[in-house]
Amino acid sequence: MRTTSADRDSADHEPADHEPADRELVIHKPATREPATREPATHEPAAREPATREPAIHEPAAHEPAAHEPAAHEPAAHEPAAHEPAAHEPAAHEPAAHEPAAHEPAAHAPAIHKPLIHDLGTLAHRLHHPPGTPCACPPPQLLADRPDGTVVRSGPVVAKAHAADSDREALAARLALASAPELTGILLPPLSTPDTPGTAGTALRPVTFWPYGVPVDPRDPDAAPWAAAAVLLARLHRTAPPPPLPPMRGPVKAARAVARMIAALPGDGAVLPVQAAWRALPAWARGEAAPPAARSGFLCHGDLHLGQLVRHPAPDGPWLLIDVDDAGRGDPAWDLARPAAWYAAGVLAPQDWLLFLDAYRSAGGPAVPAEGDPWPQLDVAARALTVQTAAVALAKCAAEGRVPDEMEQLMIDSCARIATFPPELAAGSAS
Structure with a gap:
């Protein structure tokens, strides 16, 4: 089934209320050398490289509370967000496509969410502070408050309330995955399961607890x-997935992003190149069918970007992958597709892409051949992530009454190039 402008009136194509916007952390620096590998025909890098824009020392996060809210403190200028960095407002060099969607909570916690935030802070505090002892702990820190999850930190513990309509069986399977001994040193393990009892404000939402980890600093591109991200992915992909693990959710999220764009811009010609690029993808990449059998049995993260890495134990421990909400069985190329799409669009510097690709290959990652051209394996997934990013960008621009910024436009322009690629060649891409 193909997505058309008529789909905006179909409930089947409405994005779920708890579906987050793209939450990506992009660190960009100018290219210093051209890549040695062949560039994909559908994804030729843009002719111009975006200028480097230094981020401010501290940009208030979208999820930070207003000054009058006592429940959460604002991080100091030197303090990075906790291990949910995706919820913050992007630095100047990050694509605006991953900013919180218009339907997400405002920068401060609405009154209706304050009991939930208080309860999460209380639960997290109990896990690290002995009862009956004097307490000089700082107040809980609100890290994110979105329809898909509310995240609060208390000292070394992070509490996350997942969406009320979460598939709890799938969530339990993914939490078990993060706790599996064979994934030690790859995934950050949780401190609890969804069955952890909550207080009144959290009773209807599954709550999980995680150790705090130090995220990637967007102020330090070098x-x-x-x-490290590539090596972790290679190790993840080489691990056999446990039998009850559900499919990886990447294609479903891409489909919801396209549906959201169509609903936000009904009848607008700006969506046509993105829709055309979307329709050119095979059904599995649109979330409408299973991926090819030869590529569907790998353990995948499902939403890889630099915001999904933290150092644990904080502050100088090894890098680990976080956020298993989209993990599952699937094509491992999907986990390489976002950096590949950014590189092809001119958002990610060639030297960073080659560093990532070479490290993945050296670690024995199965998504691409050890030598030669990687694009036959990456092309479909990279095009899907390009469409997803462009669709979210257009939906946000519509909600905010503005035109796309430079990096958003790079992704939209990439869709226009994809849409002109001969269908028979697009259909022949691997994966």
Whole structure:
């Protein structure tokens, strides 16, 4: 089934209320050398490289509370967000496509959410502070408050209330995955399961607890852990997935992003190149069918970007992958697709892409061949992530009454190039 402008009136194509916007952390620096690998025909890098824009020392996060709210303190200028960095407002160099959607909570916690935030802070505090002892702990810190999850930190513990309509069986399977001994040193393990009892404000939502980890610092592009991320992915992909694990959710999220764009811009010609690029994808990449059998049995993260890495134990422990909400069985190329799409669009510097790709290959990652051209395996997934990013960008622009910024436009322009690619060649792409 293909998505058309008529789908905006179909409930089947409405994005779920708890579906988050793209939450990506992009660290960009100018290219210093051209890549040695062939560029994909559908994804030729843009002719111009975006200028580097230094972020401010501290940009208030979208989820930070207003000054009058005592429940959560605002981080100091030197203090990075906790291990849900995706909820913050992007620095100047990050694509605006991943900013919180218009339907997400405002920068401060609405009154209706304050009991939930208080309860999460209380639960997290109990896990690390002995009862009956004097307490000099700082107040809980609100890290994110979105329809898909509310996240609060208390000292070394992070509490997350998942969406009320979460598939609890799938969530339990993914939490068990993060706790599996064979994934030690790859995934950050939780401190609890969804069965942990909550207080009144959290009773209807599954709550999980996690150790605090230090996230990637967007103010230090040279320290971006592209190689570490690639090695972690390669190790993840080489691990056999446990039998009850559900499918990876990447294609479903891409489909919801396209539906959201169509609903936000009914009849607008701006969506046509994105829709055309979307329709050119095979059904599995649109979330309408299973991926090819030869590529569907790998353990995947499902939503890889630099915001999904933290150092644990804080502050100098090894890098670990976080956020298993989209993990599952699928094509491992999907986990490489976002950096590939950014590189092809001119958002990610060639040297960073090559560092990532070379590290993945050196670690034995199965998504691409050890040598030669990686794009036959990456092309479909990279095009899907390009469409997803462009669709979210257009929906946000419509909600905010503005035109796309430079990096958003790069992703939209990439869709226009994809849409002109001959269908028979697009259909012949691997994966």
